[in-house]
Amino acid sequence: MNDTARHGSTLPPEHRRRWLVTTLVVVVVAVGAVVGGPWLYARVVMPEARDPLALSSPTATPGADSEAQSVPASTDVEGAWQVGEGSLAGYRLGEVLSGEQVTVAGRTDGVTGTVQIENGALTQARVVVDVASITTDESARDAYFRRALDTTTYPEATFELTAPADVSAVATALGTVTVTAEGSLTFHGVTQPVQVALEVQRTPTGVEVVGQVPVTLEDYGLDAPDLGFVTVEPSGAIELLLVLTR
16 A cells, blocks of 8 residues: 555544545546646637737828828829838638637748839739748747648748739828739649738838738648647638838
8 A cells, every 4th residue: 555545544534534635626637637728728828819910000191290100192102112121921720729719820020022013003013921930829839830831841922913903092092992912822832823802001101001811721732730639720811911112
């Protein structure tokens, strides 16, 4: 007989009952940690997902208190633009963690690209995202993400415009303008046609663009991970916030 059992059998009845109750509580807590740990993580521990990428708000307008912050009445949007500092990209995916629905959002500022506007039309656009640098709140998830996407072989995702889009309203609009862009998305070595709704607005220093590119993992040769207590939804989105500068 081990020391703990011998000790329990020689205790007075009242102390023995306390000892048994304490032991039972420890066992229940241990089982709960194993069985309910993922549920507790999903409901209590895991941080809330980052909000979707969005345009800066509110948009400054002529007549604002600080003229330096005022958007001019019109902007010459014709010509070449660069994807500049402040641009962000990432992904948004749903996970089911022990029956609890959670949303995971990764982010990177590794975004580059160029945009061309001619005669009020978006004629060229190429945006490159450094997929290998995308991070979430959990380093273990990020490591798995990089392995699953084989970012060593396919470190980037690229969007390229394939048809002109009318952006003539952007030059004078004081609010946002919705533009539908048709293009191709190259991701994990696979290129697929995509259509994305973009929200565009002028700022005191340039133009901002935000949008989401829907992604079905299977279309890009990827299987949605299923690790038993956690499964990943088969569809998600690549998010973009582009700060365009001259």
